[in-house]
Amino acid sequence: MRSVETSGWIMKDPADPASLADGGAAPGAAPFLRIRNLTKRFGSFTALRDIALDVRRGEFVCFLGPSGCGKTTLLRAIAGLDLQDVGTIEIQGRDVSILPPAARDFGIVFQSYALFPNLTVNANVGYGLVNQRRSRPEIAARVQELLELVGLPDQGHKYPLQLSGGQQQRVALARALATSPGLLLLDEPLSALDARVRLRLRDEIKRLQRRLGVTTIMVTHDQEEALAMADRIVVMNHGVIEQVGTPLEVYRKPATAFVADFVGTMTFLEAEVAEGASVRLGDVAIEAPAAVQFRKGARVRVGFRPEEVKVRNLESGTANRIEVRVALLDFLGAFCRARLELVGTEKIAILADFSANLMRDLAVCEGQTLAIALPPESLHVFAKE
Amino acid sequence: MTTATVSHEGALPSRLRLGDAVIARAGVALLVIWLTLTIALPLWALLSKSFQDSDGTYVGVANYIRYFSTPTLFGSIFNSLWVALVTAAIVLPLAFGYAYALTRSRLPFKGLFYALALLPLFAPSLLSAMSLIYLFGNQGLLKGLLFDGEIYGARGIVAAQVFYCFPHALVILVTALAMADARLYEVAEALGTKKRRIFWTVTLPGAKYGLINAAFVVFTLAITDFGIAKVIGGQFNVLATDAYKQVVGQQNFEMGAVVGMVLLVPAVLAFVVDRMVQRRQVALLSARAVPLEPKVDRARDALFALYCLLVGGLIAGVLSVAVWASFITYWPYNLTLTLRNYAFGTFDPEGWSSYFNSLIMASMVAVFGTAIVFTGAYLIEKTKAAPGGRTLAHLLAMLPMAVPGLVLGLGYVFFVNAGWNPLNVFYGTMVVLVVNTIAHFYTVSHVTALTALKQIDPEFESVSASLKVPFWRTFSRVTVPICMPAVLDIAVYLFVNALTTVSAVIFLYGPATKLASVAIVNMDEMGASAAAAGMATMIVVTALLAKLLHLVADRLLLGRLQAWRRR
Numbered sequence: 001m002r003s004v005e006t007s008g009w010i011m012k013d014p015a016d017p018a019s020l021a022d023g024g025a026a027p028g029a030a031p032f033l034r035i036r037n038l039t040k041r042f043g044s045f046t047a048l049r050d051i052a053l054d055v056r057r058g059e060f061v062c063f064l065g066p067s068g069c070g071k072t073t074l075l076r077a078i079a080g081l082d083l084q085d086v087g088t089i090e091i092q093g094r095d096v097s098i099l100p101p102a103a104r105d106f107g108i109v110f111q112s113y114a115l116f117p118n119l120t121v122n123a124n125v126g127y128g129l130v131n132q133r134r135s136r137p138e139i140a141a142r143v144q145e146l147l148e149l150v151g152l153p154d155q156g157h158k159y160p161l162q163l164s165g166g167q168q169q170r171v172a173l174a175r176a177l178a179t180s181p182g183l184l185l186l187d188e189p190l191s192a193l194d195a196r197v198r199l200r201l202r203d204e205i206k207r208l209q210r211r212l213g214v215t216t217i218m219v220t221h222d223q224e225e226a227l228a229m230a231d232r233i234v235v236m237n238h239g240v241i242e243q244v245g246t247p248l249e250v251y252r253k254p255a256t257a258f259v260a261d262f263v264g265t266m267t268f269l270e271a272e273v274a275e276g277a278s279v280r281l282g283d284v285a286i287e288a289p290a291a292v293q294f295r296k297g298a299r300v301r302v303g304f305r306p307e308e309v310k311v312r313n314l315e316s317g318t319a320n321r322i323e324v325r326v327a328l329l330d331f332l333g334a335f336c337r338a339r340l341e342l343v344g345t346e347k348i349a350i351l352a353d354f355s356a357n358l359m360r361d362l363a364v365c366e367g368q369t370l371a372i373a374l375p376p377e378s379l380h381v382f383a384k385e
Numbered sequence: 386m387t388t389a390t391v392s393h394e395g396a397l398p399s400r401l402r403l404g405d406a407v408i409a410r411a412g413v414a415l416l417v418i419w420l421t422l423t424i425a426l427p428l429w430a431l432l433s434k435s436f437q438d439s440d441g442t443y444v445g446v447a448n449y450i451r452y453f454s455t456p457t458l459f460g461s462i463f464n465s466l467w468v469a470l471v472t473a474a475i476v477l478p479l480a481f482g483y484a485y486a487l488t489r490s491r492l493p494f495k496g497l498f499y500a501l502a503l504l505p506l507f508a509p510s511l512l513s514a515m516s517l518i519y520l521f522g523n524q525g526l527l528k529g530l531l532f533d534g535e536i537y538g539a540r541g542i543v544a545a546q547v548f549y550c551f552p553h554a555l556v557i558l559v560t561a562l563a564m565a566d567a568r569l570y571e572v573a574e575a576l577g578t579k580k581r582r583i584f585w586t587v588t589l590p591g592a593k594y595g596l597i598n599a600a601f602v603v604f605t606l607a608i609t610d611f612g613i614a615k616v617i618g619g620q621f622n623v624l625a626t627d628a629y630k631q632v633v634g635q636q637n638f639e640m641g642a643v644v645g646m647v648l649l650v651p652a653v654l655a656f657v658v659d660r661m662v663q664r665r666q667v668a669l670l671s672a673r674a675v676p677l678e679p680k681v682d683r684a685r686d687a688l689f690a691l692y693c694l695l696v697g698g699l700i701a702g703v704l705s706v707a708v709w710a711s712f713i714t715y716w717p718y719n720l721t722l723t724l725r726n727y728a729f730g731t732f733d734p735e736g737w738s739s740y741f742n743s744l745i746m747a748s749m750v751a752v753f754g755t756a757i758v759f760t761g762a763y764l765i766e767k768t769k770a771a772p773g774g775r776t777l778a779h780l781l782a783m784l785p786m787a788v789p790g791l792v793l794g795l796g797y798v799f800f801v802n803a804g805w806n807p808l809n810v811f812y813g814t815m816v817v818l819v820v821n822t823i824a825h826f827y828t829v830s831h832v833t834a835l836t837a838l839k840q841i842d843p844e845f846e847s848v849s850a851s852l853k854v855p856f857w858r859t860f861s862r863v864t865v866p867i868c869m870p871a872v873l874d875i876a877v878y879l880f881v882n883a884l885t886t887v888s889a890v891i892f893l894y895g896p897a898t899k900l901a902s903v904a905i906v907n908m909d910e911m912g913a914s915a916a917a918a919g920m921a922t923m924i925v926v927t928a929l930l931a932k933l934l935h936l937v938a939d940r941l942l943l944g945r946l947q948a949w950r951r952r
Contacts, residue, residue, distance in 0.1 A: 079847070079851065080850075081847050081850070100405055100406055100850065101847065101850035101851055102405060102850050102851075102853045102855075104851075106851055107851055107852075108847060108848065108851045110842075110844045110847070110848070112842050112844060113842075114842045114844035114845055114847070114848050116845065116859075116862075116863045117867060117949055117950075118863060118866045118867050118947070118949045119862075119863065119949075127849070127852055127854060128851075128852025128853060128854060130854075131852070131853055131854045131858070132853075159948070159949035160949075161949060161950070161951075162951075175848070175852070176851070178852075179852060179853070181851075185851075
């Protein structure tokens, strides 16, 4: 699993809770949220397996993973909506493991908005304030303040169904923030919106979170969303945490083949570890510093991202230079994604991104033979499962 | 900007924190106790009674042996089965044609035709039997049309059952046929399929589960109905009248219990088989289905109009015979109109008071029944308290569907009347009538409430918990207002059925609490059939008024209160 610790990046080991604590904050500062040994089963299905996680105050954390990976279950356990079978949850040092949701101090936004359709926007936003025995003008002022915050200052008299999806989600956000919760939980808040609205709201939520400094956890299956919004990403699969790290760490130094595959695109090639930090792809020897941690002869998977494939400025001495044939070109606007096949061994295919510039300069076309290089430091080596 | 700085944690009174879960759990517990008391225990009382002698000593299956060795008793089983099967065989194709006309043609005045066919829902079942007697009975207006035949007996029962069961089947079939995906028909036509083949390969399979469901509903209604067989059955014995005779006529409670148990068997079997079949049904209609719009076809529409005119007219016509007869001086010899038959006091000592008793009973059933059913359904569907308790409550709530009213009524007789039961002070009171009627019609109301609740976003409770608002406030402020149409549906359903039901309450009324539907049976028994018809007319008029009020309320009142539904 720990295959990428060869360069300057230091990966945290997900299995070791101590290394997760405060990932870089002032040492000794207690985390805002502290989860230990969390396990949740639905019948024979284990949704969460011994989860440990710390979240710092003011941090924006994304739970990222495919559907069924346990990310929503984890969020609902933190909220107290579905209690875990085993494990503890502490918020600001207070053990809330078995407390009902109302005793936990959080605001929540759902994919379905869950706005009360028979109440006006004002009444929806003020719903939790009414219970706090605040005076009517006080509530009205607070509601107005929140609606301005989410950019809907004069929609308060409308009913939810009269608003667009994006507007409804803003109202839901205002409602969740109304009681000034210490923790904001977002359960796929953008998934029900169309692409354009999603992009805009994504930026707004991020800005709002920065401005208010509220500790935020968002569940998403969209890696692009997670990369763009999160301070730290928690990548999950099959009920366990695969990796915790900043977007850059998760993208550049994926801890496992799953993370590498799920976040961004990666070509995986079957290989065998050879002498001196190199691997063999069929007949071709490839220099890969990351291979040193494997014993000679081990079966491994070598991975690299399409944008790392080098085409320009190749010299005869460039490492990992190989001859390929352009099998297929997909035009994707700003760039082309090419499917390249190793000359001589058609079974080995490589994905590469060619910029529009490069396409023009080299006049790349399907069927053409090309020399490329796979920069050794960009190669990831994973154990074969 | 105070958002980040002001934190309200701990600002809430601590009693709110545990309150939610505790109150939800207490609610579920109360619901389970209520349903056990009003549904499970009476049935248990019936079951145990059938294994006891008149002194309450356990005698094993002795009563059953006696039952099955008495040909006059167990012969009723075949009579009941025969009548129910023939009724289902007649009603199903008739109702299917009518439903097809309402959903798949461009029939004019669809609403009117639908309403015509639904009329029997607003009358006690025995009204159609009374009408048939006025037409074909010993002094029937059209007796000659029957040649040598008699209306009293099996054929009269079947004929009256057909009228009574028709709307029940129709409602199910209209729902089944209304759900159609136009794209399937377009594909079939594009492939050059003949109309007949489209009907057999697309239409009928689509309505299959509706047809099966309707068949079981009609069968159960027909085999368990008491009023029709009582009025027009003559010497033809069926299970429902046997139970009545054993208990009310001969005070033979053990044998009544056995008959009740026997009656329970086909009803429960039908219920279980229907459930098993329906479970295999998958949603045929995806969200992207295109609703089917019938094309213009004048010949077809004319044919269907004729058919509906005939069937709908027959239903309305036959029912109105009894209404008409209630205003007749001396049927069939002096057909001048009179109001004398409405002076109920001259035919029955309780007179008009039974009508007002019915009105009070039905109103109480509507108010308390709706409150209990809807709150119960909410606790079951929306809270997370006591999962085992909620499952049990749901099972108990589904039970009355399989229990004929007569059987439940018998169960109440044995349960409430038992000497050991402190609840026996309620015997013969309005309380027991109301509670029994709520239990009798619990399932349909419960399912209606559940369906409405399932359409509400499941996260409302999560959101209010996160906002520290207790669930019962969200219940009253959001859930109930959203579900108002369903709540009104339940209330009207309970009101109308409480007015028209005979089967359960016939064992349970007391001297001061006689109901209109019971008065009809009594007056008819005494030969005062015109007065009985008059009382039945009063019930029909009241039930129709309630429905009319419901429609107006739905249109006007809710239109204003539910402005939020408009986009």
